[in-house]
Amino acid sequence: MSTLAGTDVEKLTADEAAKEHARLGEEIAGHDRRYYQDDAPTVSDAEYDALRRxxxxxxxxxxxxRGMDSLSEKVGAAPSAKFAKIRHAVPMLSLGNAFADEEVEEFVARIRRFLGLAADADLVFTAExxxxxxxxxxxxxxxxxxxAATRGDGFEGEDxxxxxxxxxxxPERLAGRDMFEIPDVFEVRGEVYMGHAEFAALNLRQQEAGKPLFANPRNAAAGSLRQLDPKITAARPLRFFAYAWGEVTAGGLPADTQSGVIAAFARWGLPTNKLTVRCRSAAELLAHYRLIGERRAExxxxxxxxxxKVDxxxxxxxxxxxxxxxxxxxxHKFPAERAVTQLLGIDIQVGRTGALTPVAKLAPITVGGVVVSNASLHNEDYIAGIGGDGEPIRGIADGRPIDIRIGDFVTIQRAGxxxxxxxxxxxxxxxxxxTPYAFPHLCPACNSHAVREEGESVRRCTGGLICPAQAVERIRHFVARDALDIEGLGDENVQTLFEAGLLRTPADIFRLHARAEEVRAAFYAQREERARQREIETGQARKKVLSEEERQFLGVDKLFASIDERREVPLARFVYALGIRHVGEVTAKALARTYRSIEALRAALEAAIPSVPGEAWFRLLGLHSVGKTKAEALVEAMAGVDPGTDAAEAVLRDVIARARLNAPQRVAVRAAYGTDAEILAALDDARRQMPGPDFLKLAAVPDVGEVAATSLCEFHAEAHNRGLLDELLxxxxxxPAEAPPAASGAVAxxxxxxxxxxxKMTRDGAKAMAERLGAKVAGSVSRKTDYVIAGADAGSKLAKARELGVAVLTEDExxxxxxG
Structure with missing residues (x-):
């Protein structure tokens, strides 16, 4: 859950504010990427706007x-790497939002105050x-x-x-009545969109072709415009409204008002929206808002x-x-549309990263012109009615947060x-x-344990490489460039082999030779399907049919050769390729440096598994004002204590005294656990579930830590994961990893x-050289950074280094x- 229902900002401490600011920044950046780059938003406009606020x-x-990296200074997301880039001469910024009439009235009043205009002075706006x-x-x-360019991050977009x-x-060429009116340079800005009828027809063609349907017209328009092949875009029914401008030759604007320039757009042959009007007050703006709202469906x-806009x-x-x-x-945003229907069931979907996501199965109902039979339930806390701060989401009934139960009549919102x-x-x-819904603790796709990490609202499957719901994504990661780097096994080929039943686990990759004809057949079917889709989208017949010799080849022999080249792999790459949560390249390299061989690493994990900390320990650790030191003192004070004693009050008083808890800490413990007997039982559980020495030894490896150590142990604790490792080996x-270099030299x-x-070197080569010389390569700049090596077009990291006073070197230096 987000922290939107959390503590009032004014009540946050500086530390709490910094943590929430960083957490919100990460969440918002993820939503920006999914919306602007992937054309696949996962939250409503209203939720996103609330996060921003x-x-x-x-x-x-x-x-x-509010530093240089603040999202308040940014718009959208960085343009996709698959397109060439265009730098906007004038940034394409975003707009502030209003959700209530009072906010619109305040907007108008604020404009008057800023301009020093009297209440009766003429002030005209456009409303579109x-x-x-x-x-x-x-x-x-x-x-x-x-x-032409997309918005991108507001400063640079996709070509x-x-x-x-x-x-x-x-229009390819503007065609005004008076061509001298058109400036030498004029950037027209507007919105590419798809109409309802065109969207329905496109989805019908998608369905007939057996292709996925688009979720809504906006996604369809964005996906259609952002195609590498213009022929696909040409086959899609895209439209355009012009409403603004960017760079204009000096003195070249055709009017001195917003409405006047838009009128010029129409004269030049650009499509403009006929529902754009001029208004002279907040009341007129709101009247037009309601009129458009009433006509929205039409x-x-x-x-x-x-x-x-001010005119x-x-x-x-x-x-x-x-x-x-x-x-x-x-x-001025419209409110999301709502309706009431019955919750018939709850399905648990397992995402490609192992996240268990609950989906409401509903009695079908029309909401905003769309028949809704499924809806998001977010996560298990949302079902239980508990926010990320522990406060109720939907209020209290019968002394407990209002939860969601199968059979309930629920309010559905088509959010945004x-x-x-x-x-x-x-x-x-x-x-x-x-009855209250019991969220599963086992993955419905593979029956592995589903665990929830401290501080997270998502429960995840630990099945990893053997979970069918995660298989394709895990295999893609396994063969990626930074992992085993198997040429010829890109995303599409992995999907094709998986769908053909030839690839289920990474070990299957190395057994494909034995099924060569089936691989060829799958690749040929893939090629034929691509050709068929091109014919449907472009209306043009294929130009060439493969010869028998070409059919036999289809890149399969090259793929097999690439696979054979990877039958020997360095330990760090192998560990990273396994795709264990929280184990990235840096952690994988640290494990390789420490344990040197896969056998030694597996032995360390086997030893650490029995001493992995449990939920009771994490719960104690997370109590407000308690912290690690006092948590350790409490469990130490519990040594030799019988939690079932009849003298619970006296025993607990002694435990608290020996742990030296202050008043706020005593209050926090009492609030979390309840009675004296319940507190003793909880502290005893925490004592038994605190981390053991073998786990702490694993966690103490530089660049590992307790979070990654827990993920490693959870992965290796599953019998099917150990079996998969045996198959791979x-x-x-x-x-085995080489012995770490002696700490000598200027960069050691x-x-x-x-x-x-x-x-003079690739980024990977530069990193490898630095590590070979005993240096640690980091991905971000902090006060602990010794040197930043800046090449051409260095950006935010260089700025951060200068801000912190970190030494900056050229490549030659x-x-x-x-x-070297």
């Missing part, structure tokens, strides 16, 4: 948290529908379209010029609100910008018109006999960070220092 409120209360599509910037030079040229509504395309451009210039948005504009979710329970309609040889023991483009 909380994040910005924390920064307002604690300004020291907020199109739910993909922002795009079109650059015209002397009236001719020369380039989609060839794709944009396929959109019929976007528009034929998706909108999620109305955008208000006069000189006023816009005077008002300027704040953070990531202009002062002179705001987006994207993902349906269950938001509330109609308690007075709860069926007699309905029967097929490949894991090369130093922490270094590489950033920017290096010219680094080579000289390293002796």
């Amino acid at each position: 909380r994040y910005e409120a924390i920064e307002a209360a604690f300004p020291e948290l 529908p907020k199109i739910d599509g993909l922002s795009c910037s079109l650059r015209y030079e002397k009236g001719t379209l020369v380039s 989609v010029t060839n794709n944009v040229r396929t959109i019929a509504e976007i 528009l034929g395309y998706d909108i999620d609100g109305v955008v208000y 006069r451009l000189d006023y816009q210039s005077e008002l300027g910008f704040i953070s990531r948005s202009p002062r002179w504009a705001i987006a 018109d994207v993902i349906p979710q269950v938001v509330d329970v109609v308690l007075d309609r709860r069926p007699a006999g309905a 029967a097929e490949i040889r894991v090369i 023991g130093k922490t270094v960070v590489f950033t920017g483009a290096l010219e 680094w080579l000289a220092l390293a002796g």
